[in-house]
Amino acid sequence: MLDIRFIRENSEAVQINAKNKGYDVDVTSLLQLDSSRRELQTQIDDLRAKRNDIVAQTKGGRPTDELIAQGKAIKDQLFGVEEKFKEVDVNFMTLLKKVPNMALASVSVGSTEDENVVTKTVGSPKQFGFKPRNHADIAIERGWIDKERAAKVVGSRFAYIKGDLVKLQMSIVQFVINTLSDEEKIAEIAKNAGLDVSTKPLTPILPPLMIRTDMYDSMDRLEPRDERYKIEGDDLWLQGSAEHVLGSMHADEIFNESDLPLRYLGYATSFRREAGTYGKDMEGIFRMHQFDKLEMESFTTADDGHKEHLLFVAIQEYLLTQLGLPYRVLEKCTFDIGKPNACGVDMETWLPGQDKYRETHTADYMTDYQARRLNTRVRRESGNLELIHTNDATAFAVGRIMIAIIENGQTVDGKVNVPGALQPYLGGRTVL
Numbered sequence: 001m002l003d004i005r006f007i008r009e010n011s012e013a014v015q016i017n018a019k020n021k022g023y024d025v026d027v028t029s030l031l032q033l034d035s036s037r038r039e040l041q042t043q044i045d046d047l048r049a050k051r052n053d054i055v056a057q058t059k060g061g062r063p064t065d066e067l068i069a070q071g072k073a074i075k076d077q078l079f080g081v082e083e084k085f086k087e088v089d090v091n092f093m094t095l096l097k098k099v100p101n102m103a104l105a106s107v108s109v110g111s112t113e114d115e116n117v118v119t120k121t122v123g124s125p126k127q128f129g130f131k132p133r134n135h136a137d138i139a140i141e142r143g144w145i146d147k148e149r150a151a152k153v154v155g156s157r158f159a160y161i162k163g164d165l166v167k168l169q170m171s172i173v174q175f176v177i178n179t180l181s182d183e184e185k186i187a188e189i190a191k192n193a194g195l196d197v198s199t200k201p202l203t204p205i206l207p208p209l210m211i212r213t214d215m216y217d218s219m220d221r222l223e224p225r226d227e228r229y230k231i232e233g234d235d236l237w238l239q240g241s242a243e244h245v246l247g248s249m250h251a252d253e254i255f256n257e258s259d260l261p262l263r264y265l266g267y268a269t270s271f272r273r274e275a276g277t278y279g280k281d282m283e284g285i286f287r288m289h290q291f292d293k294l295e296m297e298s299f300t301t302a303d304d305g306h307k308e309h310l311l312f313v314a315i316q317e318y319l320l321t322q323l324g325l326p327y328r329v330l331e332k333c334t335f336d337i338g339k340p341n342a343c344g345v346d347m348e349t350w351l352p353g354q355d356k357y358r359e360t361h362t363a364d365y366m367t368d369y370q371a372r373r374l375n376t377r378v379r380r381e382s383g384n385l386e387l388i389h390t391n392d393a394t395a396f397a398v399g400r401i402m403i404a405i406i407e408n409g410q411t412v413d414g415k416v417n418v419p420g421a422l423q424p425y426l427g428g429r430t431v432l
Contacts, residue, residue, distance in 0.1 A: 037092050309393075344364045
């Protein structure tokens with residue numbers, strides 16, 4: 001969340017930013033609650049001081065009837081003010097949590113995702129000598145996907161992944177882990193992107209698949225709740241992406257500046273309800289309730305936060321290029337970057353079976369918005385304590401990248417050419 005002091009000093013800008021992001025926030029009401037809250041806190045402090053003064057006067061002897069009466073009156077008054085403070089504080093925090101993070105000045109203002117700006121297109125859609133097929137047709141024909149039996153066992157929008165598609169998934173995972181845990185490779189990516197950043201590699205992590213309500217809420221990724229899966233009878237939710245449990249793992253911790261940047265690569269099975277989808281999104285494994293993702297998460301100082309975002313974008317481009325997949329990069333407008341994000345980038349990969357680019361990657365920079373509620377800080381070399389800055393970004397949404405490989409690598413006889421970067425992880429196989 002935003003610092004209330006920043007909101008007091010920049011109330012008009014905060015209100016405009018909320019509108020640009022599409023959030024209904026009443027900054028005036030928030031500041032009125034803030035004022036009432038501070039006034040009540042002052043009253044509480046004054047009453048506690050008077051109570052302590054009376055206690056001091058009674059040391060060493062029996063209190064007089066007058067002091068007893070004064071103490072009782074103060075106690076009753078203090079109770080009333082504290083109860084009022086609790087009520088105001090709840091309303092204050094509810095409104096404060098609704099205020100979105102400030103978009104960076106570089107983010108364009110837009111009212112729909114259609115106003116995202118395509119900044120780069122890499123590669124050209126492959127020209128086939130036949131009409132390219134949808135991944136679902138190929139995978140079902142090859143026995144790689146079984147949604148009918150999954151529906152029988154668990155319901156719609158789930159699937160059994162089988163045979164060579166499992167091997168392909170494991171090759172993707174191993175390729176990404178080996179690449180991003182290699183410091184020389186990170187240095188190469190940073191150099192090619194013209195970035196002066198640390199070359200520290202990412203640490204692979206298999207995180208928990210569940211998260212407590214307070215941690216989910218502090219990450220500001222719990223809403224909208226109707227898209228999440230709640231564990232009945234427990235204060236737990238199935239996480240919707242690995243960064244939800246990676247970003248929260250250092251809550252209430254203090255890093256030394258020399259520890260940063262801290263970079264993680266999480267591999268997790270994630271869960272979302274994905275309500276309201278239709279058409280091509282319902283075919284195959286494009287949009288499922290359960291899906292596997294490789295997700296990057298990092299913690300930096302404020303000085304390095306945006307450069308880290310650019311590094312993650314460069315990593316995403318490198319991974320796509322290594323697989324030989326055509327893609328384009330979009331700078332997201334204010335409407336589409338999300339509530340906790342200061343800026344965001346999407347990448348869309350060309351899917352011949354749909355004859356269009358579809359989203360496969362996103363990269364989000366949150367500044368200190370998440371860290372403020374998580375209370376994750378860094379002790380600078382100067383000795384000052386500051387909130388850390390967080391970034392998260394998709395390495396690969398495994399299902400969607402397998403779709404891209406199948407559709408771009410398909411042959412007329414229904415086989416699939418394996419990208420060269422993955423062949424070593426498939427025993428040298430060139431075709432599935």
